[in-house]
Amino acid sequence: MVKAKKWVVKKYFDGVPKKSDFEIVEYELPSLKDGEILLKTEWISVDPYLRAYNKNLPIPYDQFSFQVGVVQETKNPKYPVGTKVVTHEGWCDYVIVKETQIEIGQFPKGLTYKLPDLQGLSPSLGVGAVGMPGVTAYFGFLELCQPKAGETVVVTGAAGAVGSLVGQIAKIKGCKVIGFAGSDEKCQWLEKELGFDKALNYKKVDAQSALKAAAPQGVDCYFDNVGGELSSVIIGQMNIRGRVAVCGSISAYNDKQLPKATILQPSIVFKELRIEGFIVWRWLGRWSEGFTQLVSWIKSGQLKTAEHTTVGFDKLFDAFIGMLAGENTGKAVVQV
Numbered sequence: 001m002v003k004a005k006k007w008v009v010k011k012y013f014d015g016v017p018k019k020s021d022f023e024i025v026e027y028e029l030p031s032l033k034d035g036e037i038l039l040k041t042e043w044i045s046v047d048p049y050l051r052a053y054n055k056n057l058p059i060p061y062d063q064f065s066f067q068v069g070v071v072q073e074t075k076n077p078k079y080p081v082g083t084k085v086v087t088h089e090g091w092c093d094y095v096i097v098k099e100t101q102i103e104i105g106q107f108p109k110g111l112t113y114k115l116p117d118l119q120g121l122s123p124s125l126g127v128g129a130v131g132m133p134g135v136t137a138y139f140g141f142l143e144l145c146q147p148k149a150g151e152t153v154v155v156t157g158a159a160g161a162v163g164s165l166v167g168q169i170a171k172i173k174g175c176k177v178i179g180f181a182g183s184d185e186k187c188q189w190l191e192k193e194l195g196f197d198k199a200l201n202y203k204k205v206d207a208q209s210a211l212k213a214a215a216p217q218g219v220d221c222y223f224d225n226v227g228g229e230l231s232s233v234i235i236g237q238m239n240i241r242g243r244v245a246v247c248g249s250i251s252a253y254n255d256k257q258l259p260k261a262t263i264l265q266p267s268i269v270f271k272e273l274r275i276e277g278f279i280v281w282r283w284l285g286r287w288s289e290g291f292t293q294l295v296s297w298i299k300s301g302q303l304k305t306a307e308h309t310t311v312g313f314d315k316l317f318d319a320f321i322g323m324l325a326g327e328n329t330g331k332a333v334v335q336v
């Protein structure tokens with residue numbers, strides 16, 4: 001019998017999540033049935049959607065998220081012992097799963113697939129740049145923004161998992177890239193290491209005038225990770241037929257009431273903007289295509305990845321709260 005541990009959400013979050021909203025539960029796993037595999041978790045992801053989807057599920061619920069595990073025991077010949085596997089089973093140290101595909105449109109439970117061929121890169125990328133955040137950047141940006149060489153792209157949450165990839169993909173496509181992030185160190189990293197043309201600390205600058213100075217010719221594409229007034233300012237400086245990919249609104253995830261921001265309709269109408277929200281599982285059938293391209297860009301040095309690693313299963317909550325507070329540069333991951 002294997003003893004397993006999991007984090008269970010027992011109370012809905014009220015503002016910033018509290019450790020007392022969770023409980024660590026220990027339990028014994030049953031024997032494997034045909035088709036099943038036992039995974040030992042190696043890497044667990046902490047992401048903003050864990051906060052955003054909190055009220056969508058009945059409590060108590062097992063904290064969902066992506067993880068990379070290794071097969072310890074198997075009753076599925078497709079998954080021999082030692083195979084690395086990505087699942088959406090969440091904050092648990094051992095888990096029994098079957099290979100499954102979610103149905104698009106449902107809340108994602110039960111997604112299990114073999115870790116893509118990372119050509120020697122760290123398996124942790126399976127929950128980051130070659131995982132859900134990677135394909136969010138890849139498909140969300142390329143499909144919805146349709147960037148063209150020479151265009152000006154703005155990305156918020158620019159030093160995070162998704163934003164840092166979006167900005168670099170925009171550079172690969174020949175665009176001018178401006179990022180907004182929450183510290184001077186992050187901005188320096190974006191400009192000096194990742195090749196952003198300009199990075200602005202949204203906590204310090206006047207966004208309206210700083211963006212005007214950085215993009216006097218206006219903005220063609222905006223990848224929106226944060227929402228709120230910053231997004232209204234950026235959308236207000238877009239060019240005719242600009243494209244906005246609305247990926248998230250982390251600036252408001254912990255707010256008890258949705259904040260007010262400047263209305264967008266005048267810009268949308270007079271600039272004929274296209275603004276589209278998305279959830280990355282829209283492209284689930286094409287994730288492997290995205291993974292192949294992302295690995296190739298990383299291996300060729302065109303795409304740099306950074307990780308903010310916390311060590312220890314017991315530290316999952318701290319890693320989660322730290323990510324929401326902006327402690328991470330690149331992808332926030334937990335090594336179990």
Ligand SMILES: NC(=O)C1=CN([C@@H]2O[C@H](COP(=O)(O)OP(=O)(O)OC[C@H]3O[C@@H](n4cnc5c(N)ncnc54)[C@H](OP(=O)(O)O)[C@@H]3O)[C@@H](O)[C@H]2O)C=CC1
Nearest residue numbers: 048160161162181182225247248249250251278279280326
């Ligand atoms: N639509 C989809 O399918 C998906 C959407 N998402 C969304 O993409 C966005 C980025 O996710 P991800 O890259 O995983 O996370 P990040 O790695 O970017 O981590 C979250 C970051 O958000 C920033 N942040 C926190 N509070 C605020 C605030 N009040 N205003 C502005 N920024 C803030 C912090 O950086 P800083 O120091 O810069 O403040 C923090 O590091 C989120 O909105 C998420 O919900 C992610 C995956 C899929």
Ligand SMILES: CCCCCCC/C=C/C=O
Nearest residue numbers: 048049052108111248281
């Ligand atoms: C197949 C599982 C996909 C999880 C998608 C997470 C989407 C995040 C949305 C907002 O943050």
